[in-house]
Amino acid sequence: MQQKSSTNWGLWAGLIAFSLLQLLPIPEEMSPQAWQVAAITVLMMIWWFTEAIPVYVTALVPLALFPLLANIPAATLAARYGHSLILLLLAGFFIAKSMELQQLHRRIALGIIRKVGTSKRQILLGFMIAAAFLSMWLANVIIVLLMLPIAMAIIEKEERLGASSSFGFALLLGIAYASSVGGTGSLIGTPPNLVFAATLEQLFPEAPEVSFVKWMQIGLPVIVIMLPIVWWYMVRYYRLKGPLEGGKEQIEEEWQALGRMNLGEKKVLAIFVFTAIGWLWRKDIAIDNFTVPGWTSLLGVGDTVNDSTIGMFGALLLFMIKDKKGGEPLLNWKQAVTIPWGPLILIGGGLALATALKESGLAAYIGENLAFIGSLPVALIVISIVVSMLFFTEVNSNTATATLFLPLLAGIAVANEINPLLFMIPATFACSFAFMLPIATGPNMVIFGSERLSIGEMAKCGLWLNLICVVLLTLLLYFLVIPMWGIETALPAWAE
Numbered sequence: 001m002q003q004k005s006s007t008n009w010g011l012w013a014g015l016i017a018f019s020l021l022q023l024l025p026i027p028e029e030m031s032p033q034a035w036q037v038a039a040i041t042v043l044m045m046i047w048w049f050t051e052a053i054p055v056y057v058t059a060l061v062p063l064a065l066f067p068l069l070a071n072i073p074a075a076t077l078a079a080r081y082g083h084s085l086i087l088l089l090l091a092g093f094f095i096a097k098s099m100e101l102q103q104l105h106r107r108i109a110l111g112i113i114r115k116v117g118t119s120k121r122q123i124l125l126g127f128m129i130a131a132a133f134l135s136m137w138l139a140n141v142i143i144v145l146l147m148l149p150i151a152m153a154i155i156e157k158e159e160r161l162g163a164s165s166s167f168g169f170a171l172l173l174g175i176a177y178a179s180s181v182g183g184t185g186s187l188i189g190t191p192p193n194l195v196f197a198a199t200l201e202q203l204f205p206e207a208p209e210v211s212f213v214k215w216m217q218i219g220l221p222v223i224v225i226m227l228p229i230v231w232w233y234m235v236r237y238y239r240l241k242g243p244l245e246g247g248k249e250q251i252e253e254e255w256q257a258l259g260r261m262n263l264g265e266k267k268v269l270a271i272f273v274f275t276a277i278g279w280l281w282r283k284d285i286a287i288d289n290f291t292v293p294g295w296t297s298l299l300g301v302g303d304t305v306n307d308s309t310i311g312m313f314g315a316l317l318l319f320m321i322k323d324k325k326g327g328e329p330l331l332n333w334k335q336a337v338t339i340p341w342g343p344l345i346l347i348g349g350g351l352a353l354a355t356a357l358k359e360s361g362l363a364a365y366i367g368e369n370l371a372f373i374g375s376l377p378v379a380l381i382v383i384s385i386v387v388s389m390l391f392f393t394e395v396n397s398n399t400a401t402a403t404l405f406l407p408l409l410a411g412i413a414v415a416n417e418i419n420p421l422l423f424m425i426p427a428t429f430a431c432s433f434a435f436m437l438p439i440a441t442g443p444n445m446v447i448f449g450s451e452r453l454s455i456g457e458m459a460k461c462g463l464w465l466n467l468i469c470v471v472l473l474t475l476l477l478y479f480l481v482i483p484m485w486g487i488e489t490a491l492p493a494w495a496e
Contacts, residue, residue: 008052
């Protein structure tokens with residue numbers, strides 16, 4: 001009943017705010033088109049924050065209202081929902097579903113955990129490494145759902161021996177946090193990464209492409225740096241030490257239950273590796289003065305192939321190849337339709353919103369009215385952005401936060417003649433590093449759903465981790481991202 005009341009309140013609040021803006025006079029120097037886009041954006045923002053209707057449905061508002069009120073062609077908006085990066089994520093979901101059906105991701109996770117060790121600290125580290133690695137390639141929510149039963153079995157065995165609940169808290173939260181951190185490692189790891197790449201391409205067509213490999217150049221080092229820090233924090237916060245009674249036996253029992261690797265698992269693994277190599281080797285690889293030509297260069301298709309082409313090729317193989325002689329395909333349509341379609345719509349809605357903000361001039365108008373920001377030190381601006389994104393995400397879906405704010409941050413950067421990447425990149429990472437509340441990320445929500453943790457426990461542990469991330473993300477921008485991508489502070493030619 002309380003949820004229904006909250007939903008009704010958010011629904012009416014959005015409609016009332018939208019109606020009031022229709023009645024108010026249009027500000028000077030703002031076009032009627034930009035004013036209508038502003039009103040619709042406020043409506044979407046309220047509905048996203050209050051979840052008055054499903055966040056994925058709110059992402060369809062641009063198709064319904066922008067053509068009617070803001071004179072933006074429906075065909076232009078509809079094309080955004082079929083962007084190539086959305087199709088890349090779709091292909092990633094298909095591959096993830098096939099791995100889930102074959103229990104391949106479970107085998108990989110348990111294999112990593114067995115190798116790391118069986119003390120409390122080692123088991124926590126093993127779960128976190130496995131969660132982070134798998135979340136680079138598969139939806140992090142799926143990874144948490146996979147690892148939760150294994151973790152719960154270990155926790156319950158320890159509790160039967162009369163142990164405290166601190167290790168259980170650490171293990172559950174560690175899995176959630178590691179899945180969020182691991183998702184930042186690749187474009188398909190978590191939707192905010194794709195929102196960033198697609199928004200950059202949408203707003204700045206001349207900007208250098210953010211390919212699978214280019215994102216990994218910064219994503220992988222972030223994982224390598226962040227994951228040990230998060231693990232160290234969890235060990236200190238929950239004061240973990242000593243062996244875990246029964247932990248080794250439980251993990252070994254889960255491993256033995258998998259049995260030997262079957263033919264279906266081997267085929268899915270081969271297709272996954274084939275697809276990953278296709279992504280990693282698509283472009284030329286420069287090593288000092290020596291260049292290894294990418295396979296697209298060798299085939300003469302470098303200008304026509306992108307990462308979504310490779311992903312879809314891999315996905316098609318899943319539907320074509322059978323798990324064994326005379327068996328079923330590795331993936332059929334009945335299984336495929338169970339993938340999470342919502343994030344695809346949400347990203348499409350974000351790109352449609354970005355198009356409206358740009359074409360109506362609203363993004364430029366907001367940026368010009370925040371021109372005073374340019375007088376502040378860039379480091380201070382970046383810290384403010386990271387703090388804002390972290391805490392906005394705590395009360396909103398991280399994908400929705402990225403969808404809403406990345407186009408606005410780009411407009412503010414351009415108006416202040418600052419490279420948009422300096423604002424957009426830390427904001428993107430911050431959307432995945434909200435660790436306090438259940439609604440912030442899918443992993444947080446799944447762990448909270450285990451009913452082992454209260455919101456208070458999550459908030460107390462996550463608050464300090466959020467504050468650590470404010471400092472770390474700022475340092476990583478200056479000492480990792482800027483040198484790796486060769487980013488200059490001044491507005492580049494492609495953004496003018």
